[in-house]
Amino acid sequence: MKDTFTHQGMRKRLVETLKKKGIVNNNVLQAISKIPRHLFMDSSFVDHAYTDKAFPIAADQTISQPYTVARQTELLEVEKGDKVLEIGTGSGYQSAVLLELGVTLFTIERQNELFKKTKLFLPKLGYKPKRMIFGDGYIGLEEEAPYDGIIVTAGAPFVPNPLLAQLKIGGKLVIPVGDNVQIMTVFTRKSEAEFVKEEHGEFRFVPLLEDKN
Numbered sequence: 001m002k003d004t005f006t007h008q009g010m011r012k013r014l015v016e017t018l019k020k021k022g023i024v025n026n027n028v029l030q031a032i033s034k035i036p037r038h039l040f041m042d043s044s045f046v047d048h049a050y051t052d053k054a055f056p057i058a059a060d061q062t063i064s065q066p067y068t069v070a071r072q073t074e075l076l077e078v079e080k081g082d083k084v085l086e087i088g089t090g091s092g093y094q095s096a097v098l099l100e101l102g103v104t105l106f107t108i109e110r111q112n113e114l115f116k117k118t119k120l121f122l123p124k125l126g127y128k129p130k131r132m133i134f135g136d137g138y139i140g141l142e143e144e145a146p147y148d149g150i151i152v153t154a155g156a157p158f159v160p161n162p163l164l165a166q167l168k169i170g171g172k173l174v175i176p177v178g179d180n181v182q183i184m185t186v187f188t189r190k191s192e193a194e195f196v197k198e199e200h201g202e203f204r205f206v207p208l209l210e211d212k213n
């Protein structure tokens with residue numbers, strides 16, 4: 001698993017691209033400049049690892065576009081030590097970005113092949129989620145709730161109620177909502193029963209599927 005000066009140079013350029021596209025959070029940009037994204041991808045795509053694009057990974061899934069990862073992370077507004085739940089572990093790239101920010105991470109993947117692969121791979125790079133779970137993200141992870149942040153990295157046809165219920169007061173759910181195109185939606189929990197909703201433009205994700213596989 002190599003990370004060369006060439007890769008580092010390409011990452012610097014990627015960070016510049018993300019800045020131009022409007023990413024302002026320095027901690028997020030720094031995380032992206034550190035993480036060897038090419039190692040999260042199948043070797044045939046390595047040359048493209050530092051272009052701002054989504055790419056196929058195993059099991060018909062994708063590693064999200066760097067801009068999307070950066071934007072979702074920025075919207076989550078996490079701080080060191082926050083407790084975060086990620087739905088859709090996938091390649092583990094988004095998990096690595098969150099771990100670089102110093103959060104305590106719980107992450108759920110419904111696709112067994114990907115789950116097994118990423119569970120072995122992430123710790124090899126030094127990224128250690130508190131728990132990696134093979135399960136259905138629609139129901140969240142009640143036993144570890146409440147969370148400061150919940151991030152959904154697949155397109156949700158609707159907002160699952162358990163995810164809202166598992167937020168701390170003041171916590172945020174960042175979730176792309178929609179069928180073919182998704183609106184990046186942020187819910188901030190203001191009190192037990194009150195949530196403020198904001199919308200942040202259109203994105204495209206693979207679908208959030210029910211149950212595990």
Ligand code: SAH
Pocket residue numbers: 061062063064087088089090091092093094095108109110111114135136137138153154206207208209210211
């Ligand atoms: N965060 C990932 C993005 C992967 S794409 C990355 O950085 O690579 C979305 C992932 O969500 C896929 O791996 C898919 O299998 C997973 N997924 C879809 N529906 C799910 C569900 N209900 N629960 C958990 N994971 C789900």
